[in-house]
Amino acid sequence: MTEPAASERLEVCIRTRALSLWYGDFQALRRVTLDVKQGLITGLIGPSGCGKTTLLRCFNRINERYGNVTTEGDITILGKNVYDSNVSLSELRKTVGMVFQRPNPLPISIYRNVLFGLRIHTRRSDLPRAQRDELVESSLREVDLWDDVKDKLRMKATRLTLEQQQKLCIARLLPLKPRVILMDEPCSALDAEGTEKIESLLETLREKYTVVIVTHNMAQARRASDECIFMLLGEVVEHGPTSEIFFNPRHEKTEMYIQGRYG
Amino acid sequence: MSSADIDSVQAPPRSRSPLRVFHMLVDLCEPLVEWIIRICGWSAILFVFAIFFFVIREGSEMLFGGIDFKEFLTSPNWRPDSVVRPQYGILALLTGTVAVTGLAMLIAVPLGLGAAVYVSEFAGPKTKETLKVIIELLAAIPSVVWGFIGYIVLGPIIIWLTGAPVGINVLNGGIILALMSVPIIVSVAEDALRAVPDSYREAALALGASRWEIVLRVLFPAAKNGLLAAVLLGVGRAIGETMAVLMATGHAVQIPKSLVDPVRTMTATIAAELGETVSGEEHYGVLFVIGIVLFVIAFAINLTADLVVKGIRGGQHD
Numbered sequence: 001m002t003e004p005a006a007s008e009r010l011e012v013c014i015r016t017r018a019l020s021l022w023y024g025d026f027q028a029l030r031r032v033t034l035d036v037k038q039g040l041i042t043g044l045i046g047p048s049g050c051g052k053t054t055l056l057r058c059f060n061r062i063n064e065r066y067g068n069v070t071t072e073g074d075i076t077i078l079g080k081n082v083y084d085s086n087v088s089l090s091e092l093r094k095t096v097g098m099v100f101q102r103p104n105p106l107p108i109s110i111y112r113n114v115l116f117g118l119r120i121h122t123r124r125s126d127l128p129r130a131q132r133d134e135l136v137e138s139s140l141r142e143v144d145l146w147d148d149v150k151d152k153l154r155m156k157a158t159r160l161t162l163e164q165q166q167k168l169c170i171a172r173l174l175p176l177k178p179r180v181i182l183m184d185e186p187c188s189a190l191d192a193e194g195t196e197k198i199e200s201l202l203e204t205l206r207e208k209y210t211v212v213i214v215t216h217n218m219a220q221a222r223r224a225s226d227e228c229i230f231m232l233l234g235e236v237v238e239h240g241p242t243s244e245i246f247f248n249p250r251h252e253k254t255e256m257y258i259q260g261r262y263g
Numbered sequence: 264m265s266s267a268d269i270d271s272v273q274a275p276p277r278s279r280s281p282l283r284v285f286h287m288l289v290d291l292c293e294p295l296v297e298w299i300i301r302i303c304g305w306s307a308i309l310f311v312f313a314i315f316f317f318v319i320r321e322g323s324e325m326l327f328g329g330i331d332f333k334e335f336l337t338s339p340n341w342r343p344d345s346v347v348r349p350q351y352g353i354l355a356l357l358t359g360t361v362a363v364t365g366l367a368m369l370i371a372v373p374l375g376l377g378a379a380v381y382v383s384e385f386a387g388p389k390t391k392e393t394l395k396v397i398i399e400l401l402a403a404i405p406s407v408v409w410g411f412i413g414y415i416v417l418g419p420i421i422i423w424l425t426g427a428p429v430g431i432n433v434l435n436g437g438i439i440l441a442l443m444s445v446p447i448i449v450s451v452a453e454d455a456l457r458a459v460p461d462s463y464r465e466a467a468l469a470l471g472a473s474r475w476e477i478v479l480r481v482l483f484p485a486a487k488n489g490l491l492a493a494v495l496l497g498v499g500r501a502i503g504e505t506m507a508v509l510m511a512t513g514h515a516v517q518i519p520k521s522l523v524d525p526v527r528t529m530t531a532t533i534a535a536e537l538g539e540t541v542s543g544e545e546h547y548g549v550l551f552v553i554g555i556v557l558f559v560i561a562f563a564i565n566l567t568a569d570l571v572v573k574g575i576r577g578g579q580h581d
Contacts, residue, residue, distance in 0.1 A: 117470035
């Protein structure tokens with residue numbers, strides 16, 4: 001865990017200012033203002049329905065696919081306002097990758113899954129065969145999946161185990177060279193062993209990427225994150241180093257939630 | 264409520280209630296109802312076999328012996344009424360059917376799949392509902408009305424646009440058949456697209472794919488079996504159609520050389536000529552053999568579509 005003094009020197013990666021969001025009439029986020037620091041793993045915790053997944057899905061603007069969403073306020077990622085009219089959603093999502101609750105590899109081969117994102121952003125002729133093979137191998141190695149699948153790269157990805165699928169879902173972000181990786185309860189569909197593997201994978205992603213992870217699992221937040229944000233009813237209650245949140249929370253609500261007396 | 268009230272409520276059903284008799288009756292009727300329903304279910308199979316049997320029986324005399332198969336399948340001469348020497352070559356009729364159906368599919372497949380993609384992926388909820396209702400309405404238009412539209416409306420338009428001598432021809436029949444097959448293609452294809460899990464769309468979206476890229480790179484590959492079934496069902500619909508093509512294709516026995524040549528299809532021939540024949544004579548039997556050919560084609564297409572659809576439900580074979 002990083003010392004508070006050290007983390008304060010780090011640059012801010014995701015900055016939100018007075019971010020409010022409505023689904024129709026229902027307000028899911030209330031004036032959320034926070035700074036997520038670059039190169040850290042930030043955990044988003046809070047009881048169900050507190051808006052943590054909504055907040056996460058704002059960062060790559062994917063929650064806009066449901067038509068009835070209204071947002072107010074600003075989100076700046078790496079110094080760029082994501083709601084600027086000249087922001088390309090495709091570019092934003094290239095920089096800000098996302099891993100979902102249920103592993104969702106596409107029903108195509110493992111090989112093509114890894115390259116899927118890249119194929120959207122590059123022309124086929126700009127990607128010679130050798131370079132493609134190399135990218136697939138390095139991406140799969142980075143998530144510790146290469147040795148399991150190197151002989152069956154043509155197999156349909158949906159036939160892998162859930163843990164392997166989730167690793168693949170992380171691997172397919174890497175060829176795009178993202179700066180931020182958003183994870184929405186990435187271990188909730190996995191067993192304890194799978195969870196452990198994904199968590200140790202998180203450890204290796206640290207510093208190269210800024211990771212924001214939503215989790216219901218308190219123990220996981222404590223083990224795997226550097227900083228934590230505790231949310232309640234669409235508001236940020238407390239944001240600080242994980243050790244502070246867990247051992248010395250400033251708010252009564254945070255303390256109650258951490259101790260399992262609430263939520 | 265006092266205790267006396269409760270007693271009076273509970274007492275009657277126990278002894279002399281008509282409800283009890285009713286329940287006994289229901290118990291007696293249940294096996295009967297079950298049998299009636301069972302017969303309803305099996306009757307479909309019975310009818311299919313009965314039709315098959317009947318068509319084969321009527322055509323059997325010509326099918327086994329009376330017919331020269333080489334002439335039947337390869338001669339374009341369809342002269343059943345010739346006094347000198349009647350000829351029964353269905354090549355021209357077969358070409359007519361293939362030409363009209365083929366053209367119809369060239370129009371209906373892109374139109375139908377495009378409409379399905381729009382309805383399932385792009386339209387808002389209100390547009391979607393409206394469109395689905397209207398497309399179903401399109402399916403409910405009787406074929407004779409389609410034939411009428413081909414004859415009265417489309418024919419003059421084709422003459423005006425192409426300068427062809429007659430407006431009822433391959434092009435006319437193809438367009439009419441296409442419009443008739445579109446509803447079934449749309450509804451089956453839309454089902455197939457809707458069956459693609461939303462998580463696939465979200466995965467692709469989060470990787471930066473646009474809506475079109477999702478359609479082309481994710482939905483089409485994921486739903487390919489269902490889309491193929493949609494196309495095959497459309498073909499089946501078009502091949503078997505009779506009344507509309509009878510009215511819209513011009514009814515001239517010839518191998519078409521251009522889109523604006525009038526043709527005649529196998530179905531139209533049966534419909535038009537069966538009434539003029541006498542049961543048991545050669546011409547009558549040959550018409551039934553044509554029926555058997557159609558039956559075999561339609562059966563093969565439906566079977567393929569069925570197997571393909573089963574392929575979707577059976578999971579991934581890879």
